[in-house]
Amino acid sequence: MDQLAALATFVRAVDHGSLSAAARSVPSSLTSVSRQISALERHFGTRLLVRTTRQLALTEDGRMLYERAKSILGELKEIEERLAGNRREPSGRLRVSAPALMGRLLIAPLLGDFLRAYPSLSVDLLLVDRNVDLIEEDVHLALRVGRMPDSQLVMRKLAEVQMIHCASPDYLARRGEPHTPADLAQHDCLVFSDAPGAATWRFGREANSGARIRISGRLWVNSLDALAVAAENGAGIVRVPSWQVEKQLVEGRLRRLLREHEPAPAPLNALYQPSRLGSTKIRAFIDFLVERWRRSDPLCR
Structure with missing residues (x-):
């Protein structure tokens, strides 16, 4: 058995979801693909795939071999590219x-x-x-x-x-401007998260020091784009990368806050x-x- 060829066939079968699809991708015969998978299972003394009528499922040993085989094949590909690197783009x-x-x-x-x-x-x-x-x-x-x-x-x-904090002029006219991180407790903060709940904002230029303020906002969104739009429309104070809102800051649609308390980049x-x-x-x-x-x-x- 050519182990590298068999491993490549095994990885293709998992990636394509079936032995027949793996055979078509080469192309090769379904019999050849099935024979190589079976040879691998005999060689390693364990079952690698559970075959159903519709799909393939990896066993625990199969999952481990798939991950390592994909890495090994990737390393070989990179070696080929490195050796050829001086000869082609x-x-x-x-x-x-x-x-x-x-x-x-x-x-x-x-x-x-x-x-x-x-x-x-x-x-x-x-x-x-x-x-x-x-x-x-x-x-x-x-x-x-x-x-x-x-x-x-x-x-x-x-x-x-650089993460910065900003809000719209309309919001600041209604609620006032925070001057310290602690002032955020009196403000509506907009939270970027995958799930609702509180967040922690870090302030100060040193990575292991400075204030850590727990933010419990009235609005959370799992999209920074959407949070910036909400802030422009007066929903509250948002924490975003500086490059995201550069245009809004220049045009005055947002104002940068707490600049002297910003975290290190x-x-x-x-x-x-x-x-x-x-x-x-x-x-x-x-x-x-x-x-x-x-x-x-x-x-x-």
Whole structure:
């Protein structure tokens, strides 16, 4: 048995949801695919898949092998790309995840220029406000804001993000302007969260000091876009990245508050697996973002 070929067939079967779909993707025969899966199960002495009439289900051992096999095959692909890196330009498909609002406003507008610069590359941009599993979701590069816990992932700092507080002139005329973080207890605060409830806003330039104020807002939304619109229309005080509301601040639709109490900028990091360290397509994308953002400085103001 060719173990690498069998592992690749196993991963394709799981990704496509059936043995027949995996066979069509190569193309190969259904008999050949089934034989390779069975050989893997005999080799490892355990059942990997539960076959039903409609779909495949992974056993616990199958799930572990799928994740490791996908990583191993990815590492081999990256080795091929690294060895060929000096001979050809970046090519293939690059899967990137980023926070939804950042991806929509700061990354998507640049993709046209990026794709023109690298005609052999294709990009999948996954916009989600959660931490994706790079192996499980087959993501090559993840952009995340904030200080990262200890991790085996490779991390490169791209820029910094400044969170600010603002409200509409109409709201401030009605309720007055807060001068200290403690004053927020007397105000309507707008909370960004995946679920209703209180939030904690940190103030002060030092990461491990400063005030932490518990915010129990009258309005919570799981979209920063929607919160900014609500703040423009007098709903209360919002906490957002400075780049998101730059235009509203310039035009006077929002006013920046508590500037002397703002937290230190949070790092924006690019994360990827160590096995992809030599990937020319990842390096090309990161370098492109850094160069463009350094030129326009849209993130931290």
